[in-house]
Amino acid sequence: MGLLPIRIRFQNHCSTQLLCASYHCIPNSRHFSQILSNNKNLSKCLPFTLRTHKSVVRALATESASPPAAKMVKAIRVHELGGPEVLKWEDVEVGEPKEGEVRVKNKAIGLNFIDVYFRKGVYKTATVPYTPGVEACGVVTAVGPGLTGRQVGDLVAYAGQPMGSYAEEQILPANRVVPVPPSIDPTVAASLLLKGMTAQFLLRSCFKVEPGHTVLVHAAAGGVGSLLCQWANALGATVIGTVSTKEKAAQAKEDGCHHVIIYKEEDFVARVKEITSDNGVEVVYDSVGKDTFEVSYTFLLPFFYK
Numbered sequence: 194m195g196l197l198p199i200r201i202r203f204q205n206h207c208s209t210q211l212l213c214a215s216y217h218c219i220p221n222s223r224h225f226s227q228i229l230s231n232n233k234n235l236s237k238c239l240p241f242t243l244r245t246h247k248s249v250v251r252a253l254a255t256e257s258a259s260p261p262a263a264k265m266v267k268a269i270r271v272h273e274l275g276g277p278e279v280l281k282w283e284d285v286e287v288g289e290p291k292e293g294e295v296r297v298k299n300k301a302i303g304l305n306f307i308d309v310y311f312r313k314g315v316y317k318t319a320t321v322p323y324t325p326g327v328e329a330c331g332v333v334t335a336v337g338p339g340l341t342g343r344q345v346g347d348l349v350a351y352a353g354q355p356m357g358s359y360a361e362e363q364i365l366p367a368n369r370v371v372p373v374p375p376s377i378d379p380t381v382a383a384s385l386l387l388k389g390m391t392a393q394f395l396l397r398s399c400f401k402v403e404p405g406h407t408v409l410v411h412a413a414a415g416g417v418g419s420l421l422c423q424w425a426n427a428l429g430a431t432v433i434g435t436v437s438t439k440e441k442a443a444q445a446k447e448d449g450c451h452h453v454i455i456y457k458e459e460d461f462v463a464r465v466k467e468i469t470s471d472n473g474v475e476v477v478y479d480s481v482g483k484d485t486f487e488v489s490y491t492f493l494l495p496f497f498y499k
């Protein structure tokens with residue numbers, strides 16, 4: 194799987210652009226964890242309500258009292274590539290933050306597809322064993338010498354690099370963490386940062402969705418997909434989403450999809466043609482990749498030449 198935004202114009206003889214994006218394109222991204230079903234607090238901070246995807250994110254809440262300046266903490270370690278069984282719960286030394294670093298006791302940790310890619314060896318880690326995870330929210334427990342701008346007790350979150358968030362406590366570059374307002378639950382921050390930045394990049398930078406556009410979102414009820422649908426709807430676009438099941442269809446509707454296609458039950462191409470009156474869509478966000486690329490590209494491309 195990979196995130197592949199495809200821009201397709203169906204109007205007469207317009208050019209077709211293929212725009213590829215990955216998490217590598219997203220600065221400071223880091224994500225993961227549980228998606229709360231109700232983000233009332235978040236809605237106060239964002240122009241519209243975002244809801245994370247319940248099935249993708251699991252928050253690993255570590256609310257217990259922090260050990261007093263302990264150098265050893267528990268973490269999940271991977272010694273060999275493979276399935277979930279290679280994840281081991283072990284003691285690791287966390288150490289003290291150096292110049293430009295903070296130590297953070299995690300309250301919630303985001304789980305992301307990229308963690309699976311690394312665990313399986315699709316992406317290569319720099320070292321083995323390693324501690325997985327690229328997204329978390331927690332409290333600063335120590336700051337490096339001379340550091341200003343962050344202090345012990347700050348609630349912060351990060352997404353992206355460095356890897357190692359599957360841990361009770363971790364050292365982070367201070368310039369990689371962002372402050373989290375008290376109105377935002379740590380599990381929300383830990384689940385939303387990476388997917389939110391992904392959606393922001395895709396909707397506002399990779400292709401700028403405007404009112405009146407029609408967008409097609411594959412895996413519309415997925416973590417990224419659910420944010421894309423909510424956000425595209427809020428931007429004034431007509432949103433078409435594809436999902437595999439009725440349950441996901443209901444979810445996508447709730448997330449602002451104007452038209453939901455259950456691709457296992459309906460003729461996807463015919464439905465898109467019908468919904469768009471053969472005019473096509475401005476952009477397709479394909480979260481799946483290999484399994485759907487041919488559908489997105491090969492099937493939609495002929496409309497372009499109509």
Ligand SMILES: NC(=O)c1ccc[n+]([C@@H]2O[C@H](COP(=O)([O-])OP(=O)(O)OC[C@H]3O[C@@H](n4cnc5c(N)ncnc54)[C@H](OP(=O)(O)O)[C@@H]3O)[C@@H](O)[C@H]2O)c1
Pocket residue numbers: 194195196215216224246249305306307387388389391412413414415416417418435436437438441480481484
């Ligand atoms: N999360 C991020 O911030 C981020 C950033 C950059 C890239 N990406 C990439 O974007 C893609 C989607 O990420 P996500 O976080 O939205 O994942 P997700 O919440 O797990 O959603 C994935 C959806 O893809 C569909 N799907 C189709 N074939 C699948 C398969 N073989 N295995 C699993 N799911 C399949 C499923 O929806 P249906 O059942 O409805 O088909 C599933 O709900 C991933 O490739 C990820 O690496 C994510």
